[in-house]
Amino acid sequence: MDEEKVCKQIQALRKQNYGWRKIAKELNIHHTTARRIMRQAGLYTPARQMPPRPEKPVSNAVQRPTAHPLSPGHPLTWLLISKEPFPG
Numbered sequence: 095m096d097e098e099k100v101c102k103q104i105q106a107l108r109k110q111n112y113g114w115r116k117i118a119k120e121l122n123i124h125h126t127t128a129r130r131i132m133r134q135a136g137l138y139t140p141a142r143q144m145p146p147r148p149e150k151p152v153s154n155a156v157q158r159p160t161a162h163p164l165s166p167g168h169p170l171t172w173l174l175i176s177k178e179p180f181p182g
Contacts, residue, residue, distance in 0.1 A: 101135050104128055 100121060107117045118125035132138040164171045172180040 097131050097134075100128075101131050101137070104132055105137065108132075 100123070103121060104117055107120060112120070114125040114128055118128050121128065129138060166175060169180045
């Protein structure tokens, strides 16, 4: 395998926004080999920049880590498991 030729092919595919696994499949090599070749040539770039995850609201369990979970059928959780009002 001529690594310089493969490196140029990988660069061309990366410019087309191909991921590492898709590049590897196209060139019939392992995806870590593709990354290794680019890393050794000093041309390694991550596949895509992921957008930051939205912040999730803090659940009650996180706010009160010592609180015990409520059992199924507890009056406070009844409406989560049943559409009918709590019997009693």
